[in-house]
Each structure stands twice: as structure tokens, then as C-alpha cells.
Amino acid sequence: MWRGTVSAAWSTITTLTRRFLETVVPPLVMLALILFVWQILCGRPGATLPAPSVVWAEAGDLVMQPFFDNGPQDIGLGWRVLVSIERVLYGFGLASIVGILLGALVGQSVYAMRGLDPIFQVLRTVPPLAWLPLALAAFRDSNPSAIFVIFITSIWPIIINTAAGIRNIPQDYRNVASVLRLNPLEFFVRIMVPAAAPYIFTGLRIGIGLAWLAIVAAEMLTGGVGIGFFIWDAWNSSRLPDIIVALAYIGLTGFVLDRLVGMIGSIVTHGTTAS
Amino acid sequence: MQRPYLKVDHVSKSFSRGGKTTEVLSDIQLSIARGEFVAIIGHSGCGKSTLLNLVAGLTPVTTGGILLEEREVASPGPDRAIVFQNHSLLPWLTVYANVRLAVDKVHGKKKSRRERHRWTMHNLELVQMAHAKDKRPAEISGGMKQRVGLARALAMEPKVLLLDEPFGALDALTRAHLQDSVMRIHASLGNTVIMITHDVDEAVLLSDRIVMMTNGPAARIGEVLDVSLPRPRERLELAADPVYVHAREEVLRFLYERHHFVEAA
Ligand SMILES: Nc1ncnc2c1ncn2[C@@H]1O[C@H](COP(=O)(O)OP(=O)(O)OP(=O)(O)O)[C@@H](O)[C@H]1O
Ligand SMILES: [Mg+2]
Numbered sequence: 001m002w003r004g005t006v007s008a009a010w011s012t013i014t015t016l017t018r019r020f021l022e023t024v025v026p027p028l029v030m031l032a033l034i035l036f037v038w039q040i041l042c043g044r045p046g047a048t049l050p051a052p053s054v055v056w057a058e059a060g061d062l063v064m065q066p067f068f069d070n071g072p073q074d075i076g077l078g079w080r081v082l083v084s085i086e087r088v089l090y091g092f093g094l095a096s097i098v099g100i101l102l103g104a105l106v107g108q109s110v111y112a113m114r115g116l117d118p119i120f121q122v123l124r125t126v127p128p129l130a131w132l133p134l135a136l137a138a139f140r141d142s143n144p145s146a147i148f149v150i151f152i153t154s155i156w157p158i159i160i161n162t163a164a165g166i167r168n169i170p171q172d173y174r175n176v177a178s179v180l181r182l183n184p185l186e187f188f189v190r191i192m193v194p195a196a197a198p199y200i201f202t203g204l205r206i207g208i209g210l211a212w213l214a215i216v217a218a219e220m221l222t223g224g225v226g227i228g229f230f231i232w233d234a235w236n237s238s239r240l241p242d243i244i245v246a247l248a249y250i251g252l253t254g255f256v257l258d259r260l261v262g263m264i265g266s267i268v269t270h271g272t273t274a275s
Numbered sequence: 276m277q278r279p280y281l282k283v284d285h286v287s288k289s290f291s292r293g294g295k296t297t298e299v300l301s302d303i304q305l306s307i308a309r310g311e312f313v314a315i316i317g318h319s320g321c322g323k324s325t326l327l328n329l330v331a332g333l334t335p336v337t338t339g340g341i342l343l344e345e346r347e348v349a350s351p352g353p354d355r356a357i358v359f360q361n362h363s364l365l366p367w368l369t370v371y372a373n374v375r376l377a378v379d380k381v382h383g384k385k386k387s388r389r390e391r392h393r394w395t396m397h398n399l400e401l402v403q404m405a406h407a408k409d410k411r412p413a414e415i416s417g418g419m420k421q422r423v424g425l426a427r428a429l430a431m432e433p434k435v436l437l438l439d440e441p442f443g444a445l446d447a448l449t450r451a452h453l454q455d456s457v458m459r460i461h462a463s464l465g466n467t468v469i470m471i472t473h474d475v476d477e478a479v480l481l482s483d484r485i486v487m488m489t490n491g492p493a494a495r496i497g498e499v500l501d502v503s504l505p506r507p508r509e510r511l512e513l514a515a516d517p518v519y520v521h522a523r524e525e526v527l528r529f530l531y532e533r534h535h536f537v538e539a540a
Contacts, residue, residue, distance in 0.1 A: 170363075172359060172361065172363035173363065173365060175331075175333055175351070175357070175359065175363065176363055176365065178333065178350070178351040179331065179333075179351045179352065179353060179355070179356060179357055179431075180353060180376070180377055180380045180381070180431075181351070181352055181353065181380065182380065186380075190365075190376065191365070194365070194367040194368075195365075195367075197367070269367075
């Protein structure tokens, strides 16, 4: 009995170790390799970009202290990222609600589909920043404009995927709903959303990725305390190492946001896909 | 004869697609008494599901009318609960929640929360599925799914219970089990049932009348056979019963001699 428990625990440990080795070690090795090559390329005299050692020497404090706060424009990158995330959450949250509702409309009604789908297909190709001047003109303030750019960037994949999900709801579920005489609201909540959830989350995941791409660009133009403006500011005062650290922050945050939505999706849609 | 409970009156059904119209059902007439168990049998594709969907109100009739208690059937509703050919439970809900959704929707106004819970459990017990109430449809077998589908339909207390080949996809043993369940439930609740089947034995064992349909397109009711076997029926004893054997032969003769399956149909 004892021996059984011990060997079971042992095998758990070995599988965990193996999984750790398989998933964490390869990227670390590659990272070290990239840093090494980078160091060699940019360590020579006359190099235009800073080498990793220079970045570490000049901007290491930004890495080690994400949350310092020395007054209005002198705060840690962690704070800046949080400010940007806040904007993204407003814009993206709004886009999720409107996008799912519009997607439901387009997916459910052939006429809405015929009327709106071509318009959506055209609008979705407009680059995020092209909306910014209009938004600035309309809102006369940079913060709502940035949020609007996030909204308009992330809404299209949400609409399109939700509509696809709703068009793919099996007739059987619709029959069940009509035998039970579900009203439109009940149908939306009890049947449409859960049945289309895998599609909706695909849209949300694409949407949050685009939103994060757009916020950095939008903030470079609108100012404020977000991470995007930090890059612009660093460029204007020629602090290249700071920019490189900020890029790492942006990349990691985008990765975490993507995984987060993916995780929520797989928890929420658990059991939906299989029948 | 008393006035029929459910009346399918000169109903025909055509589907049109791309300017082409095909008549699937032609001049169907059928009267069903309260508490009667009617089986509909016919070759694949003849329009059995279509007929059941018409009664359910899921598709509109082309001509004619369907009357339930002398009121015209125009839209789907819980008074004509249907167990679908492929169970169609909602996969994101547990077994309990699937039945409870129907109970809440149909009895929400009349019953309290506690009563609705009890009624849900009661119907799950009726089909012997209470033990799996927290499982999701993906976690239970095909036979169990059909049981839950049946519980969901029964929980609506329908005037007419519509069964579309509910056991078609199951193995013989499971099928026999479920047939016994249906007979037991029919005996104790006295539901009016229309059941579609491919299976001659199932039709004879369960029903009071067997409606035999000709092949499509434009399928009609070919013959109607009364099965005057006393209830309760025991499948083992019936195997040698002359009435049973005769009924079986009649149906087989209809299906395989007079209206044998035509591939082109
Ligand atoms: N929505 C529809 N549009 C066009 N044709 C249809 C439609 N539904 C059914 N049909 C046609 O009606 C005919 C009858 O179909 P139905 O599903 O009622 O057959 P069935 O007797 O239930 O067959 P099975 O025993 O295989 O379930 C078929 O030829 C089918 O192609
Ligand atoms: Mg069918």
C-alpha cells in the first residue's frame, strides 16, 4: 500500500518533470541562443542598436521594478501596461457585447445578413489607425478615441465568428426551442450563446489579439500614460534600451491576454463541442 | 365512434426548392383516439418524419389541416412533445438540466421551485435515469440519451407524445429494454402516442394500430392494421401468439411484397 502510494507519487513527479523539461526548457535555450547572437551582432563598435548587455545596464531597473511611481510621467512599466490593459478592456468589453449581439442578428436573420455582411466585410479591412482621426474629431479627447479604436478593431472577428456559430446551430436545437416555445430572449441565452460559444470564443480570442496590437499604436499617437506612449516618448529622447524592454512587456502581456481568453473559453465551452 | 382526439385531415405536404416542387405526402387522413398508441411504419425516406413534424407543428402543412382536440395545430408546442430520431439533448446542459429546462418552461407558472425539482426527478426516475442526473449527454450511452429525451418529453405532460424512431440507432437488447419502459409508461399514464418505426416487431408489440405508408414521392397511407392483443403484453409469450404472428405477417407482406423498397424513390 505504502509502496503503491510512493510509486504513484514518484510517477506523477516524473511526468511533471518531463512536462516541465519539454515545455519550458526549449524556449529558454532558444532565448539564450538569440541573446547570444544579438550580443555578437550588436556588441561590435558602430552597431546601431543596443546589445543585450547595454539594455540590461541602462534599462535593467525597468525590468526589476515594474511598479515604481515617481510622479506623473515617471512610473514603472507594470503601471503603464495596466493602464493600456484598462483601455483595452473597455474597448474590447464593449466590442464583445455589441459584437455578439450584432453577430446573433446577422447569424439569425437572412435579411440582416444580406444587408450587413458586405458592409462588415469592407469595414473590417480598414486598418485600426485609420479610424483614429475620425475618432479624435468626434470625441475631442484622446482616451475615448483610443477606446473607440480598440472597439472598432476587435469587433469584426467577434461579429463574423458569432454569426458563423449561430448559422451552424443544428436544426435539432432550434426544434427543441420551438417545441418548448422559448421566447427570443430565452432562445438567445439558453440556446444561441451556449451552442455558438466555441465560435464566439474564437472570435473573442482573435479580437483581443487585434485590440492589443491596436492599443500600442493608438497610444503612440494619443499620448497618456500607456505603454504605447512610453515607446514614443523613449524614441523622442533616444532611449533605445527602454524601447526594447517595453517591447518585451508588450509581447508578454499580449501572450497572457491571448491565453487568458483561450482558457476562459475552454472552461466555458467545456462539453459544448462534444455531443 | 367517438370524436377523434387528434385528426390529420386530408393533409399533403410539398417541398419546393429552386422552382422545383416535390410532393412528399399526399392526402393523409388519420384519426387517433385519446390514449391510443399508433405506430407509423414505412420505408426509409417515405416521409414519416415529415408527417410527425407536421403534427408537431415544426413544418407547416401545404394543404389540409391537423386538429388536436378540435383546435387547429399551427405552431410547435409542449402539448405535442417530440422525442427526436437523434435524441437532440442540449450538450452543454446536464441530464437534469435538460429535463429541468422543459419543466421550468412548461410548468413554471403552475408549480413552485420544489415541485418542479420533484417533477424533474420523478420523470428521470420514470425512465430510470435519476442516477445519472449530473452527467452530460456526451458522458452517457445512446440508449441513456434516448431515455433522457423521453423523460424530457414526458415531463411536458403532452397531449400527444411523438416518437420519431426513438430506438432506431440502438442495439437489440437496449431497444427491448426501452420498449418495455415505453409500454410500462404508456400503461400507467395512458398517453396518446404516435411512434415512427422501421421495426415490424416493435410496431406490433407496442401499438394498438399500425399505419403503413406507401413509398414516396407522394406517399399515402396504404393500410391500417388493428392490433387487438390484450395488454399488458409480454414479448416472450407473444412470439407464439397467433394474433401477433398474423399481424406481423400482414405488415411484412405490405412492406416487402406490395410496396417493396424502390431505390430510385
Ligand atoms: N426540408 C426539406 N426540404 C426538402 N425536402 C425534404 C425536406 N425534408 C424532407 N424532405 C424530403 O422528404 C422525403 C421524406 O423525408 P423524411 O425525413 O420524412 O423521411 P423518413 O420517412 O422519416 O425517412 P427515415 O426513415 O430515413 O427517417 C425525403 O425524400 C426528403 O428528401
Ligand atoms: Mg425520419
